Amino acid sequence: MSTNLLSASPYSEIGGVVQEYFWNWENQQLRVVYESLGKGTQLLLLPAFSTVSTRSEMGEIGKLLSPNFEVVAVDWPGFGQSSRLAVNYGPALYHDFLEGFVASVIKTPVAVVAAGHSAAYVLQLANKIPSVFSRIVLVAPTWRGPLRVMGLNQQITGTVRELVRSPFVGQILYKLNTLPSFLNFMYRRHVYVDAAKLTPDFIQHKWRNTQQPGGRYAPAAFVTGTLDAVDNQADFLALARGLSVPLKVVIGESCPAKSRAEMDALATLPGVQTAVLPGSLGMHEEYPQAVVEAVRDFLLSSESSLS
Template identity: 35%
Template sequence: MATLTAFIASPAILNLSRSRFYGTRVVGPIRIQCVSSSSSPSSSVVSSKKAAFLEKPPVETKTGTWQWRFQDNAVNVYYEEHKEEGASNGKNILMIPTISDVSTVEEWRTVAKDIVMQKGKTDWHTTIVDWPGLGYSDRPSLNYNADVMENFLVEFMNASDSPLKNLGGDLVVIGGGHAATIALRAAAKGLIKPSAIAAVAPTWAGPLPIVFGRSSDMESRYGLLRGTLRAPAVGWMMYNVLVSNEKAIQSQYKSHVYADPNNVTPDIVESRYALTKRKGARFVPAAFLTGLLDPVKTREEFLNLFAEIDGKMPVLVVSTSNSPKRSKAEMDALRGAKGVTKFVEVPGALLPQEEYPLTVADELYKFLQENFGSNM
């Protein structure tokens, strides 16, 4: 217990607002609306796209749950589909939210709707799915790790009863943060075979390992913290101190999740806070914070994932101009890397698809048009 106390007493644990405790990933979702200040680099894009929204046909949205069977568990996983009203199924996109304590499909809604409403040669159908243990999916007390999350993604994409199976046609996977890297790892193993992958602000190292390293002593401390967070009573108390409080959420959003602190509204903080109060909310964060959801352990392994799928499918990397230093270094390492078909940089920090959704949607749509626009 003394070791755990010393670990928790570290300034990087107690003061989330001044540390990079969440510095290698992002924190999840917001409402459907676009959030942008007049001084943001994408304000002109937002204004023009808002006007365009009014001229386009409405988007048809369908929600549902899919049952993921893992070991002896049946986990109801939430998903939603977006397509232009009246349009036939064309080509398909699977969007997967960034893994975090407040992750949810809402992170991608504006991006999904904007791509669907584009008037090009191809009609796009988008599906957004919540990870098990996060968002609006069930949150059972599983022993979550990167392999478990990869298993879910593979099953969701390949199962005969998956919502994706009825769509047909090309399937492009778009993910943020750790989600993108898990998808890349599954593709490198040949477990999934998407037509293309877009990695938005991709990350691979969990908050504590990036700050404190992975020595055997630190791994022991991570295990102690993880066990405490998962415990029935004291776990909720610890979770409330470290994660589930509005001040901590506001702090992390303003310091490194969003690029512009003015975009962090009370509504955003309140909605994120509500997600941390759902039953079982602490189990995935306990794994994520302590590095169990890290798809790789080194930058070399990270780069190798891209190299493994070189020539097999187009890969877009969307970096951000205001990511935390450590996260940006990993993204910048992908510029010109083997297997990266296209590298772009957009405004934002760790959650550009939520803070500047229309800018991100523009880059994604360009990538889609370049690779699939004429393949009807």
């Protein structure tokens, strides 16, 4: 495992210094791309898992916080500009990656802002190694993949996953599910609130991100619930109860009902700080200024305690 400074490729997503982290999984080397911006104490930014997941969705939050921190934004393995190999993406892979990345690249304890499905992975690492994080911010946290939210059973979701992973049929299914028109529909349905922000350039950028070789493998795992780090709400809440560091949860007031109920349950736990803001599941990208205003003091109190 190592880090290298890159030159021309891959390109910057947030205007920072692009680097790569090499990491081995099941006898294959995966390249993970991350980007640093600003100076000071490090702050880890983890994007949500989704078909279009990329560190650029944390870009505006990173820019707004870069005067106070050295923000480090990561493309998860299988997403963004990181390697998209045909490995079996699942919780074990992401647990191992996050633990290894933080140990190799990040100066701990570090504050972290994690969006969406990243939440359970952060909570699990914080329970396993209490000294790794100083403060945790979860933005629109979720733990169930879309098909599981819809109530589909494991047999059906497993069949869907294998179909998308298969040659020919899988490529066709993935192409249909990443058409710009379909991406626009999904954003309008539960990701963004203001449809005027879904410009042709915005959707085209998201579409290009999905079209990299091997692009379908990790998204297929996410959509079918294969990346769910926990199996039920009780386990998710238990992770939050087990924390020894401060936790703040930022909730989008327009999140889908089932996802909102999970966030509200998390927010009721003793000691959990909460902010309810405009937005839905993509609030970290759609309303970055509001999110930063809600969490800046919380994060800065972590920095002062370490100085």
